[in-house]
Amino acid sequence: MSQHIVNVESRKKSLHYFYEKVVMPLGFKFTPDKELMNFLLEQEVILEGKHGIPFCPCQPLRNDRIRDMQIVCPCIPFHRKHFNEIKRCWCGLFVHKDVLDPDKLQQLPPKGGEQ
Ligand code: SF4
Secondary structure, three states: OOHHHHHHHHHHHHHHHHHHHHHHHHOEEEOOOHHHHHHHHHHHHHHHHHHOOOEOOOOOOOOOHHHHHOOEOOOHHHHHHHHHHHOEOOOOOEEEOOOOOHHHOOOOOOOOOOO
């Protein structure tokens, strides 16, 4: 395994450890879909390498600092009301604690102009 891949894996583990502590008190957990979780964490490590911050892998950067800081993972505190309604975050990296099968979640359109 190359050093780069080892570093990515180790950073993914650190993010996982840190994120779990942040999202659990908010009523969320990591998706049980391990493949999706691994993919998204890897994308975040790549984004962190590029921008110095683990931005959301499924939201575009707008070069608007205030807006962009609201899509630093985990962005749940900024969008909690909406995520509570859809029981997951936009990317699906996190789901409500009571969600066992994320594939069964309804896809609801965002309300109030929030995306
Ligand atoms: S939508 Fe999910 S993966 Fe994206 S930043 Fe927010 S919490 Fe992280």
